[in-house]
Amino acid sequence: xxxxxxxxxxxxxTLKNLDLDEACVIRExxxxxxxxxxxxxxxxxxxxxxxxxxxxxxxxxxxxxxxxRSREVDxxxxxxxxxxxxxxxxxxKNISDLTQAGVMGVMLPHKYGGLNFxxxxxxxxxxxxxxxxxxxxxxxxxxxxxxxxxxFGSEEQKDEFLPxxxxxxxxxxxxxxxxDSGSDLQSVRLKAWQDEKTGKWYxxxxxxxxxxxxxxxxxxLARSEEGTTDGRGLSMFVAEACxxxxxxxxxxxxxxxxxxxxxxxYNDVPAQLCGQRRRGLTRYVMSLMNGARVAISGQALxxxxxxFREARKYAEEREQFKTSIDKFPAVYDMLxxxxxxxxxxxxxxxxxxxxxxxxxxxxHVVEHGTDVDPETRKKAKYWxxxxxxxxxxxxxxxxxxxxxxxxxxxxIHGGTGFMKDFNVERYYRDARITNIYxxxxxxQVIAAIGGVMTRTNDVRLKELMALPFEGKLTRLxxxxxxxHERLLKAVKFVSDRKDSEYQGLMARALVExxxxxxxxxxxxxxxxKDSEREVLAERYIxxxxxxxxxxxxxxxxxxxxxIDNHRDIIDY
Numbered sequence: 001x002x003x004x005x006x007x008x009x010x011x012x013x014t015l016k017n018l019d020l021d022e023a024c025v026i027r028e029x030x031x032x033x034x035x036x037x038x039x040x041x042x043x044x045x046x047x048x049x050x051x052x053x054x055x056x057x058x059x060x061x062x063x064x065x066x067x068x069r070s071r072e073v074d075x076x077x078x079x080x081x082x083x084x085x086x087x088x089x090x091x092x093k094n095i096s097d098l099t100q101a102g103v104m105g106v107m108l109p110h111k112y113g114g115l116n117f118x119x120x121x122x123x124x125x126x127x128x129x130x131x132x133x134x135x136x137x138x139x140x141x142x143x144x145x146x147x148x149x150x151x152f153g154s155e156e157q158k159d160e161f162l163p164x165x166x167x168x169x170x171x172x173x174x175x176x177x178x179x180d181s182g183s184d185l186q187s188v189r190l191k192a193w194q195d196e197k198t199g200k201w202y203x204x205x206x207x208x209x210x211x212x213x214x215x216x217x218x219x220x221l222a223r224s225e226e227g228t229t230d231g232r233g234l235s236m237f238v239a240e241a242c243x244x245x246x247x248x249x250x251x252x253x254x255x256x257x258x259x260x261x262x263x264x265x266y267n268d269v270p271a272q273l274c275g276q277r278r279r280g281l282t283r284y285v286m287s288l289m290n291g292a293r294v295a296i297s298g299q300a301l302x303x304x305x306x307x308f309r310e311a312r313k314y315a316e317e318r319e320q321f322k323t324s325i326d327k328f329p330a331v332y333d334m335l336x337x338x339x340x341x342x343x344x345x346x347x348x349x350x351x352x353x354x355x356x357x358x359x360x361x362x363x364h365v366v367e368h369g370t371d372v373d374p375e376t377r378k379k380a381k382y383w384x385x386x387x388x389x390x391x392x393x394x395x396x397x398x399x400x401x402x403x404x405x406x407x408x409x410x411x412i413h414g415g416t417g418f419m420k421d422f423n424v425e426r427y428y429r430d431a432r433i434t435n436i437y438x439x440x441x442x443x444q445v446i447a448a449i450g451g452v453m454t455r456t457n458d459v460r461l462k463e464l465m466a467l468p469f470e471g472k473l474t475r476l477x478x479x480x481x482x483x484h485e486r487l488l489k490a491v492k493f494v495s496d497r498k499d500s501e502y503q504g505l506m507a508r509a510l511v512e513x514x515x516x517x518x519x520x521x522x523x524x525x526x527x528x529k530d531s532e533r534e535v536l537a538e539r540y541i542x543x544x545x546x547x548x549x550x551x552x553x554x555x556x557x558x559x560x561x562x563i564d565n566h567r568d569i570i571d572y
Contacts, residue, residue: 002067004128005059008305010343011124014350015051017529020044023118023354026361037110051121054103058125061097066132069094073133073258074426080250085214085260094136095168098129104140105166107147112158113166119291119360120353123298130302134430135258137299138211144291145172145219149238151364152275152284157238161217173215174288175207175264183443185221185281186231190266192222201273203239203266209251209437213262216241219288220271221280231281237271244269255429290387292438293395294356297349300395300402300434304345307402307427308338311409314422331412338405340539345398347522348515352390359383386460389451392444393515399435406431442508449507452514453491464521472534473524476541480520483548487513490555509551516544 005011021044025031028047033040041047069090079086087095098104106122108114122143130137146165149157164170181187190205203222207213218239225233239245246265253261275284312335315326325331362380366372406428410417417424435441451457461484469477490510494503523537 001060002063003056003059004062004067004131005055005124007059007063008128010346011055011127013526013530014346015048015055015121015124017526018120018350018354020047020118020120020354020357023120023357023361026365027116027118027357033110033116039115040110050115051117054101054115054117055121055124055128057101058098058103059128061101062128062132065097066094066129066136070133070136070258071423071426073135075257075420077257078250078260080247080260083247085247085250085262087260088258091136091139091258094133095139095171098140099168104143104168105146105162106143108143108150108162108166112150112162114162118353118357119294120350120357123294123349123353126295126298127302127305130299131306132302133258134299134303134427135256137295137302138256138259139171141295141299142172142174142212142215144288144295145174145217147291148219148236148284148288149274151287152236153238154274157272157274161238165217170216171212172217172219173210173212174292175210175213175218175220176285177207177209179206179208183439185234185285187229188221188223188234188281190220190222192224192235192237192271194224201237201271203237203269203271205266207264207266210262210264211437212259213250213264214241214247214260218245219274220266221285222271224273224277224280232278234280234285235277236274236280236284238274239266239269239271242269254432255426256433289438290356290391293391293444294349294353296434296438297345297352297391297394297398300398300431301342301345301349303427303431303434304338304342304398304402304405307406307409307424307431308335308342310422310424310427311335311338311412314413314416325412334408334412336536336539337543338408340536340543341401341405343526343533343536344519344523344540345394345401347526348390348394348397348519351522352387352394355383355386355390359387382459385451385454385456389448389456392439392447393511393518395439396435396441396444396448396511397515397519399431400441402431402434445508445511446504448511448514449503452510453495453503455488455491457514457518461518461521464525467525467528469524469528472538473527476538477521477524479541479545480517480524483513483520484517486548486552487517490552493556493558506555509555513548513551513555516548520544 024044024047028040031043034042041050073088073090076088078088105114106117110116126137126141129140146162149161176185178188178190190203192201192203194201203220220237220239221234222237223233224235244267248263248265251261315331316324318325362376362383365376366380409424410428413422413424416422494506520541523540527534527537
């Protein structure tokens with residue numbers, strides 16, 4: 001019997017120490033929902049108990065059911081014929097298991113049959129599902145579709161779609177990318193036109209690389225305004241599977257084999273406008289993408305956790321020169337580095353989800369409340385800024401670490417890791433997409449650099465640095481304080497140049513420096529609560545000393561030829 005929650009003491013530590021009290025009060029309407037719904041908690045203690053029990057159930061499903069099925073799902077994948085996608089029977093069983101557990105509407109309000117859980121708890125589920133089968137997460141994780149309808153759809157749309165999502169009757173897809181648009185969503189061309197007589201909307205055009213494009217409900221970004229070419233002409237629509245919506249093909253991919261990635265043809269597909277016209281990209285997709293960043297961070301972390309555990313297990317069992325290879329310094333050094341990276345990614349991810357939960361809560365109060373006080377509006381603006389910088393930072397860190405840990409896991413396995421007899425080659429393939437889709441690492445840097453330059457995280461850093469550290473933790477904190485001082489110097493240096501191209505070139509170095517400082521303080525915070533984490537915090541901080549300094553020197557070099565030199569290298 002395996003349980004991916006109870007066997008992961010770091011995940012349990014995270015739940016125990018993650019402060020969701022403020023977010024839960026808002027989400028549960030000061031626990032007034034308990035008077036109307038049996039699923040609603042009575043108070044914060046009751047809420048955390050609910051989270052713990054549900055996570056244990058999902059952990060058992062992941063360990064006992066999903067994980068043992070994952071290799072066959074990867075080898076066979078979905079079947080496509082005559083425009084119809086049929087998922088592997090084991091994938092269907094996995095979805096059935098999760099549906100019976102009542103977690104297909106994790107974040108949906110109680111009134112629609114959902115659990116009304118915060119994003120933080122949902123992300124813990126996605127992490128466990130991804131550890132078991134990363135491709136299944138691309139189905140389970142599409143609950144953001146229902147969340148978007150819940151947040152921005154009409155009351156009629158909520159009544160029509162949300163209960164069906166919560167029961168697992170329907171699944172969803174997010175139809176954004178087109179053959180020529182890629183990450184440049186402002187150039188989306190799929191056309192939405194409205195029948196003047198009936199007022200009904202119809203969609204025409206192509207979508208490509210659509211995860212679960214065979215879904216029953218589609219959230220579609222389309223051009224609703226004639227003559228426009230930018231994001232202001234785009235609106236969001238909800239469409240259901242029908243004969244006019246054709247799955248033309250599914251992609252043959254390097255990894256994530258268990259889920260279909262489709263090319264879609266829209267031929268006057270009936271649709272409903274979701275939210276207001278012209279706000280499809282500027283408001284709704286941006287919100288959806290923030291959720292997607294968190295989901296992919298969780299997916300990447302789950303893969304990294306799985307890869308680390310496989311490497312540790314293999315190293316303990318594999319003998320060379322009459323001793324298990326985990327006793328070799330070169331190997332246990334790698335394992336320690338891998339473990340510290342996994343913990344670092346988890347620290348930042350759940351700091352991020354907490355910010356997202358607070359942002360969502362205060363935004364909801366501001367947008368739907370009456371006589372909203374100035375302090376609440378101030379908090380909404382603050383958490384919007386924090387979430388805007390942490391979500392891309394988290395995705396960049398988690399996905400890059402996932403690739404690094406999967407790579408090292410194969411290295412520890414040696415030649416056997418290159419063979420399909422072991423799971424690590426699948427983890428390696430599955431990890432590779434995580435720092436590409438829902439925005440590449442390079443785009444995450446672009447998204448985060450504004451918050452780095454305006455010092456959004458300094459409020460939280462000040463709180464962390466004021467914690468009562470002692471002994472070694474104080475010495476480690478002092479190292480981070482010095483890094484922070486140099487980070488501020490680097491930011492000022494770039495800001496004073498007033499050169500947007502130079503800032504763009506140095507953006508990744510600055511964001512990585514910010515991440516090293518911020519995550520280092522988070523790991524020290526956790527080491528205060530659990531002394532066993534001290535060595536891993538120390539490892540993370542010391543491993544990044546030279547890397548941080550190299551980035552600082554590059555950013556503050558002041559070499560005005562640096563941009564031309566980069567171009568010369570490319571052209572060489």
